[in-house]
Amino acid sequence: MTAQIRPSAAACPGCLAVPRDAVDEAPTSSRLALSLPGIHCQACISAVERGLNATPGVTSARVNLTLKRAMIEAEPDVRAADLIPVLGDLGYEAHELDLGTLTATQGDKAGRDLLMRLAVAGFASMNVMLLSVSVWAGATDATRDMFHWISAAITLPTIAFSAQPFFKSAWSALRVRRLNMDVPIVLALVLALVTSLWETTLSGEHAYFDAALTLTFFLLAGRYLDFRTRAVARSAAEELAALEVPRAIRLSDGVESEVSVGELSIGDLILVRPGGRMPVDGEVVSGQSELDRSLLTGETLPVFAEQGQGVSAGEVNLTGPLTIRVTAVGEDTSLHRMGDLVAIAESGRSRYTSLADNAAKLYAPGVHILSALSFAGWYLYTWDLRTALNIAAAVLIITCPCALGLAVPAVTTAASGRLFRKGMLIKHATALERLAQVDTVVFDKTGTLTAGTPQLTNLADFTRADLEIALALAEASAHPLSKSLAQAAGEAGVTAAAVSDIHEVPGYGTEGSFRGSRVRLGRAAWVGAQQSDVTAAWLDIGDENPRGFLFTDALRPGAEAAVQALLDAGKQVQLVSGDSKRAVQILAARLGITNWVGEALPEDKVERIKVLSEQGHKVLMVGDGLNDTAALAAAHVSISPASALDAARVASDIVLLGQDLTPIAEACDVAHRATKRIRENFRLATLYNVIAVPLAVAGLATPLIAALAMSTSSITVSLNALRLR
Amino acid sequence: MQVLFYLIPISLILGGLGLLGFLYTVRSNQYDDPEGDSQRILSDEWDDHPKP
Numbered sequence: 001m002t003a004q005i006r007p008s009a010a011a012c013p014g015c016l017a018v019p020r021d022a023v024d025e026a027p028t029s030s031r032l033a034l035s036l037p038g039i040h041c042q043a044c045i046s047a048v049e050r051g052l053n054a055t056p057g058v059t060s061a062r063v064n065l066t067l068k069r070a071m072i073e074a075e076p077d078v079r080a081a082d083l084i085p086v087l088g089d090l091g092y093e094a095h096e097l098d099l100g101t102l103t104a105t106q107g108d109k110a111g112r113d114l115l116m117r118l119a120v121a122g123f124a125s126m127n128v129m130l131l132s133v134s135v136w137a138g139a140t141d142a143t144r145d146m147f148h149w150i151s152a153a154i155t156l157p158t159i160a161f162s163a164q165p166f167f168k169s170a171w172s173a174l175r176v177r178r179l180n181m182d183v184p185i186v187l188a189l190v191l192a193l194v195t196s197l198w199e200t201t202l203s204g205e206h207a208y209f210d211a212a213l214t215l216t217f218f219l220l221a222g223r224y225l226d227f228r229t230r231a232v233a234r235s236a237a238e239e240l241a242a243l244e245v246p247r248a249i250r251l252s253d254g255v256e257s258e259v260s261v262g263e264l265s266i267g268d269l270i271l272v273r274p275g276g277r278m279p280v281d282g283e284v285v286s287g288q289s290e291l292d293r294s295l296l297t298g299e300t301l302p303v304f305a306e307q308g309q310g311v312s313a314g315e316v317n318l319t320g321p322l323t324i325r326v327t328a329v330g331e332d333t334s335l336h337r338m339g340d341l342v343a344i345a346e347s348g349r350s351r352y353t354s355l356a357d358n359a360a361k362l363y364a365p366g367v368h369i370l371s372a373l374s375f376a377g378w379y380l381y382t383w384d385l386r387t388a389l390n391i392a393a394a395v396l397i398i399t400c401p402c403a404l405g406l407a408v409p410a411v412t413t414a415a416s417g418r419l420f421r422k423g424m425l426i427k428h429a430t431a432l433e434r435l436a437q438v439d440t441v442v443f444d445k446t447g448t449l450t451a452g453t454p455q456l457t458n459l460a461d462f463t464r465a466d467l468e469i470a471l472a473l474a475e476a477s478a479h480p481l482s483k484s485l486a487q488a489a490g491e492a493g494v495t496a497a498a499v500s501d502i503h504e505v506p507g508y509g510t511e512g513s514f515r516g517s518r519v520r521l522g523r524a525a526w527v528g529a530q531q532s533d534v535t536a537a538w539l540d541i542g543d544e545n546p547r548g549f550l551f552t553d554a555l556r557p558g559a560e561a562a563v564q565a566l567l568d569a570g571k572q573v574q575l576v577s578g579d580s581k582r583a584v585q586i587l588a589a590r591l592g593i594t595n596w597v598g599e600a601l602p603e604d605k606v607e608r609i610k611v612l613s614e615q616g617h618k619v620l621m622v623g624d625g626l627n628d629t630a631a632l633a634a635a636h637v638s639i640s641p642a643s644a645l646d647a648a649r650v651a652s653d654i655v656l657l658g659q660d661l662t663p664i665a666e667a668c669d670v671a672h673r674a675t676k677r678i679r680e681n682f683r684l685a686t687l688y689n690v691i692a693v694p695l696a697v698a699g700l701a702t703p704l705i706a707a708l709a710m711s712t713s714s715i716t717v718s719l720n721a722l723r724l725r
Numbered sequence: 726m727q728v729l730f731y732l733i734p735i736s737l738i739l740g741g742l743g744l745l746g747f748l749y750t751v752r753s754n755q756y757d758d759p760e761g762d763s764q765r766i767l768s769d770e771w772d773d774h775p776k777p
Binding site: 042 | 758
């Protein structure tokens, strides 16, 4: 639900309870990864590395500032929980990362592969360009032929290596009898090489070796940009997932041991401490506590849990330790079953075709027809195969989608970079284009518009004496309501009364005695009060009537501004929540949202999105809980905060990294402008084709004209994209 | 024209050396942490002798 819960779940207190001899038999070193969100300078790197290296058991530690991460090689018995306090003492916040989830190195391989091909293509095109410039400058006869032969010797192996991604993609499209952007590219490359070789053997004047290489270079640059943007998003998303280290404390014969969640089997007993999240579905065997189910259902009121009650994975234990008997693990837990709902919703999502695909659909057949027509025309006119083939190759090269290949990646790279700095992670390639079309925004309440932390509303209703007693009781508990009450009272300058015998009754509240009479702070039923529909903690002093401290869910920073900005931009804003109607109504009124629904089941949320979509609206869904997951998948585009459950983050296109909601409105604006730039780029590319294609068809194009036109259009398109930054 | 027989191979070899150098830096993970590397240069920790 909230970010504050995650560190305590990761900083496992149970790590210390691992019996030492259990790990001694595995003498290999262990690798640990820590996320360090606070580091930013050289001093931080030195301090962290020195601190870690001085810790006994650590063999080596290396900080990566770009990823804000530390990789540690250590002896097998060193746990992340031992190192986190070391860094805490140095003043750096640290969280453990699950190495199994971090697979960035694999993604890196693909990026490195592209970079190599790009480098080889760049090297070759520079060299061939040098030779070509000499030809254009007037080299003739034997010199020109020699230059052409050297160019051919460089170009052929380079194309064979560097253009492989295009060959593969074109082949896979052709195999299923479809055309994609890569088919004309490959055709142009092959035709250019064939005619150039032919020309060279006949001592001809024009060879397009440089054009083929520059084309490959620019197109690979586009691919690489595209890849980088997605790799950054993916590694950040992986890091979010890796922060939730899947561990549980297993009880066997009364001995606690820490195991990974994957090792649990049905019937095991596990211990869940206050603040911990349920790793599996199960049944409470002993202990009493309260459960926060807001991530699963959107309810803000905690649910009482005692022996015999079923719990679901994802719920957060609030007050007392619970012993749970495991009833379902892995794929069978309710968390995972929710994934089925997502799959169904996703299949219903209308297939979005990106602007680039649309352009390719028009472009690919057009180019083929044009070059085939010019081949046929010139062949019939001159009955000379060589001329006709040369002109057809020139047409293909000139129309080749160099600028088109850069048009989309350059813009999305610039826009994603800009949004990333604002704290938004664009996960999906077409998310920006879809975001630009949005006209309706549907918000979830708990954890999305609200921070999930309670805020006291009626402090003024209590006398100072009462507050002093309440503060004394509240300070003894870690329950979110108590914490909030203690903070509010502390800010009002109240000091705790001398209440004695204070003890917490898990699941109920805290109790003590003050001047001989019993005082209690806790659940309504426990102090004998009427249950209210607003979150409340009840104070019971002696024989007086119990009175309630009422709480409201604190708004997330920027929630008001974001909603207002969206309304100002002419978008329809709705609120759909699983929480009680009254709670939803209060929040809707506070934010100025007129269209709201309370007590909505996950299916209701999906239904609402579907109805809106059928009415022709493009819906943006913003949500964080498991109950929103299917709705997130069904919406045209979706955003979830970083504190959301893993399943919700996976289902959404954009992840909000910070606490603040204001970037949402800005993202819509940036998406709008990005789409505008993409269209502009398409127009620029077309304009250049309109000028250059007639020249090529008329047989007037030379390799020099092709090179100039190709470079200028690619550079204009990239510069136009950079205006977004 | 004789000069071309020396100069063209030389230009190719020099360019090829640059390319090999770049491929080496890519293969040895030198682009993994550009931000950190630009900051580490400010550290005086290994100024007197290289890191063992």
